[in-house]
Amino acid sequence: MRDGAVAAIDVRDLTKVFGSGTDQVRALDRVSLTIARNEFFTLLGPSGCGKTTLLRLIAGFEQPSQGEIFLDGEDIAGRPPFKRPVNTVFQSYALFPNMTVAQNVAFGLEMQGWEPARIGGRVAEMLDLVKMERLGDRRPGQLSGGQQQRVALARALANAPRVLLLDEPLSALDFKLRKEMQVELKRLQRETGITFVFVTHDQEEALTMSDRVAVMSDGTVQQTGGPDEIYERPINRFVADFIGETNFLPAEVALRGARYRVPGGALLSGRDPHDHTEGAEVTLALRPERVDLLAGGDGPAGDVAGDGHLTGSVTQVVYFGTDTLYVLEIDGIPGPFQVRVQNRQGAQADFAAGARVGVRVGADAVQVLVD
Known part of the structure; x- marks a missing residue:
């Protein structure tokens, strides 16, 4: 959690x-984490990792086998969902098909006993917030998927929950x-100041929208941190592999905290936060x-004066428009090795399959993992 932030x-x-x-x-095994007020917090992981179970426990749809859940310092474990100051937005939207957009947004307020005049003003405010102010008379079946999602968000935000859960x-x-809604969700969270807890298996969604991310696996939290920390300094192989594309190389520590020898004899420089001997x-x-x-690809296997140097051959070239992916076979190292090169001014692939190439690896590119 950010320094000085309130849970x-x-x-x-x-x-x-x-x-x-x-x-x-x-499904969950002794999970502990803290989410700050007004934070966009994401639970990220593969199917079956426990992220949705954790969300349902916070919402009150499930009760814990062990442990405690506090909201603003108050223990809410055992309290039913309707007595928790949280709302949930589901993958299926869960809109009432026989009601208009405005009626869907008003439904929860009516159940809470709001006065009609107050409800009308709040509905108009919420529809304006999600940019649906001109579609209040339509029914869900007349809307696109993105529009239905906006209505579901407006309904969930209408009674100003302290926490919004998004599954x-x-x-x-x-x-x-999806790209458009990523921007919209971040805007809504910033404008409302409500704590968002977002569940996804999509790494890009997590990195794009979140203030902090908890990466989960097998019912446990592997690492929690800001998107840049998770991406740039993964704590273990699972996190490094799950967040983006990564090349993994076996190595032996040649100089403690500084240099590493990979198969084939090449030396790479880098910092080891785990201080292996x-x-x-x-x-x-x-x-x-x-x-x-x-x-x-005929340069030195190791550059003792600075950055490491690998050699190999191109086996595959994939053009993505914004960049080109080169798949290599590195001399002495088993398995494919990937390099992404940014395309500028319409540049095409610079190296064809079969070409001999070198790979320069700077010390800031090397992450030493704990496992």
């Missing part, structure tokens, strides 16, 4: 077990709409966009 949600030692005996499934709300949208076997992670592709 909106504090989860302590939270465990959730489904079933019993041999059919028992531990993969963009997964049903096409690529362009000389001779220890480690794994190096290199992002494809952080290394440089060079013409010719």
